[in-house]
Amino acid sequence: MSSAQVSTTDGNLQAFGAALPEREIMWTGIGGQGVQLAAKILALAATGQGREVMSLGTYGGTMRGGNTDAAVVIAGDRILSPPMVSSAWAAVVVHPRYFEPIRQKLRPEGAVFVDADLLEEPLGETSATIYPIEATRLSREVDAPKAAALILLGAFAHATGIVGADALDAALADSLPSYRHQFLEANRRALAAGRDVTEALIHPAWPAEDDI
Numbered sequence: 001m002s003s004a005q006v007s008t009t010d011g012n013l014q015a016f017g018a019a020l021p022e023r024e025i026m027w028t029g030i031g032g033q034g035v036q037l038a039a040k041i042l043a044l045a046a047t048g049q050g051r052e053v054m055s056l057g058t059y060g061g062t063m064r065g066g067n068t069d070a071a072v073v074i075a076g077d078r079i080l081s082p083p084m085v086s087s088a089w090a091a092v093v094v095h096p097r098y099f100e101p102i103r104q105k106l107r108p109e110g111a112v113f114v115d116a117d118l119l120e121e122p123l124g125e126t127s128a129t130i131y132p133i134e135a136t137r138l139s140r141e142v143d144a145p146k147a148a149a150l151i152l153l154g155a156f157a158h159a160t161g162i163v164g165a166d167a168l169d170a171a172l173a174d175s176l177p178s179y180r181h182q183f184l185e186a187n188r189r190a191l192a193a194g195r196d197v198t199e200a201l202i203h204p205a206w207p208a209e210d211d212i
Contacts, residue, residue: 020076023162023205024085026102027070027149029094031060034149037175038092039070042153044171045163046074056083067098074162074205089205092156093123094135094149100124111203113156115148129203131159138193144183147190154194162205165195 025042029035036057043055054073060066071088073081088105093114106112108127116132123130135151144150150172157163172187 020206021089022073022075022079022081023090024081024088025072025074025090025092025156025162026085026088026105027072027092027094028096028098028102029068029149030097031066031068033068033094034146035068035094036070038094038149038153039072041150041168041171041175042157042163043072043074044174045157045167046072048167048170049163051076052079054079054081054083069098069102076206090156090160091128092149092152094152096120096123111156111160113152113159115152117148131155131198131203133194133197135194138197139190142186142189142193144186144190147183147187150187150190151194154191155198156194158195158200159198159202160205161201165191 027035027039039055039057043053046053052075055070057070059068071085073079073085086105087107088102088110089107090111091102091106093099093112095118096114103124103126106126106128110128112126112128112130114123114130114132115135117134117136133152133155135148138151139145139148157168168191169188172191173184176184
C-alpha cells in the first residue's frame with residue numbers, strides 16, 4: 001500500500017497508509033487580476049510541502065478584461081484527474097463574470113471563496129459553501145491594491161489548511177521575477193490580510209488524523 005500524507009494545522013505533512021482525496025481548486029477572474037500568479041503560488045507551496053501537484057492555466061482572447069482561469073490539483077499520492085478537470089472541490093472567484101462554467105463542476109462538499117466587493121448579484125445556485133471575502137477593500141487597506149487574488153489565496157489556504165502559511169510565503173518569493181521584487185512586501189501583506197479575516201480550518205481540505 002502506498003503511503004499518503006496528511007496536513008497538520010500548520011500545513012506540514014505526516015505520513016499515513018491510506019490514500020488522501022484529490023483536491024481540485026479552480027480559479028477564475030479577468031485578465032490583469034493576478035489569477036495565474038495566485039494559482040502558481042498555491043501549486044509551488046503544495047509542491048514544497050511534498051504533495052503531488054498538477055496545474056493548468058487558460059486565457060481568453062484578450063490580455064485584460066477577458067477571462068483567465070486556472071486549475072490546481074493537489075494530492076498526497078499520484079494524481080488521477082485529467083488536466084481539464086470535470087469535477088472540483090473548491091473555487092476561488094477573483095471576479096464572478098466567468099464563474100458559471102465552474103459552478104457546474106463544484107461538488108456539494110466543496111467551497112467557494114469569492115471577492116464579495118465585486119458581486120453585483122448572488123452567485124448562481126450551488127451546494128458548495130460560499131465564503132465571501134472583501135478582498136478588493138482589504139487589498140487597498142494593506143496598500144496592495146492589485147493583490148486581491150492574494151487576499152483570497154491567503155483566506156482560502158488558512159480556512160482549508162491545504163497548504164501552510166510558511167509554504168505560501170516561500171512560494172510567493174519564488175514566483176516573482178527579479179524585476180517585480182519591489183512588490184514582494186505588499187504581496188506578503190495581502191496574504192497575511194487574507195489569513196487574518198478567516199478562521200483556521202473551518203473547511204478542512206484533508207481528513208483529520210483520527211479519521212485516517
